[in-house]
Amino acid sequence: MKISMVVFIISCLVVVISCATLLIYNKNKVLAMSGRDSFVDEDAFTRQRKRMVEEQIAYRDIKDKRVLEAMESVPRHLFIPEEVRFSSYYDQPVPIGFGQTISQPYIVAFMTELLKPESDDVVLEVGTGSGYQAAILARLVKQVYTIELVEDLGKEARNRLKTLGYGNVEVMIGDGYKGWPEHAPFNAVIVTAAAEHIPQPLIDQLKPGGRMVIPVGGVYAVQELMLITKDVSSKVVKESIIPVRFVPLLRK
Numbered sequence: 001m002k003i004s005m006v007v008f009i010i011s012c013l014v015v016v017i018s019c020a021t022l023l024i025y026n027k028n029k030v031l032a033m034s035g036r037d038s039f040v041d042e043d044a045f046t047r048q049r050k051r052m053v054e055e056q057i058a059y060r061d062i063k064d065k066r067v068l069e070a071m072e073s074v075p076r077h078l079f080i081p082e083e084v085r086f087s088s089y090y091d092q093p094v095p096i097g098f099g100q101t102i103s104q105p106y107i108v109a110f111m112t113e114l115l116k117p118e119s120d121d122v123v124l125e126v127g128t129g130s131g132y133q134a135a136i137l138a139r140l141v142k143q144v145y146t147i148e149l150v151e152d153l154g155k156e157a158r159n160r161l162k163t164l165g166y167g168n169v170e171v172m173i174g175d176g177y178k179g180w181p182e183h184a185p186f187n188a189v190i191v192t193a194a195a196e197h198i199p200q201p202l203i204d205q206l207k208p209g210g211r212m213v214i215p216v217g218g219v220y221a222v223q224e225l226m227l228i229t230k231d232v233s234s235k236v237v238k239e240s241i242i243p244v245r246f247v248p249l250l251r252k
């Protein structure tokens, strides 16, 4: 009887000490902006992000220092649903709901580097999704306009970007195929969903000297990442860069 009492008391002490240790350890953890109560270990995510840049991006020859810096500073995990947040810095795309995905980090960096973003640029993105690509661009250019077809995704991304302080991003809910004529012409256009063909309105809304990056191809076909450049005399040149796989550009 006595021994079992001692064992019971020791067990209680172990539980209390473990809880106290956990609480002390968690002092560096902050509440995530997920809308639900959950703890996010910011220090661990910062380390994972640094590793992501070194091992997945710089290692694969992305050289633009500003792009590398942006990839290291934007908190990708805050753009990813809580249920799959653990995979935020994996070398893969991640589902963001509504059958959509946030691209693999390397592809985001690759497309951003191809755009050759300059600090005075005004950029159009088609396919806001989580808002992550827009946030990366927001750190590199003057103004980002981004269009999302799925209303709930667009509204969520708009709130998220505002909460995180990306004041130079404007989100519109609508069909990005038509571009955003009110803010055209753009120095650069990036499309983050695969189009069957290159939308003419997007070519029209590109500034002379501008660049567009867009995946082209059907859903089940091999898609190509295309770089479209418009020279100063408005001559358009189309170049296939690498094979890719994107969700389809939908029409409304």
Ligand code: SAH
Residues within 6 Å of the ligand: 096, 100, 101, 102, 103, 126, 127, 128, 129, 130, 131, 132, 133, 134, 147, 148, 149, 150, 153, 174, 175, 176, 177, 192, 193, 247, 248, 249, 250, 251, 252
């Ligand atoms: N750039 C996003 C990921 C894009 S996934 C990010 O960083 O998270 C592709 C997105 O394109 C999806 O959110 C999808 O809803 C959107 N989309 C598909 N067709 C569209 C269209 N015609 N106009 C605007 N957005 C579209």
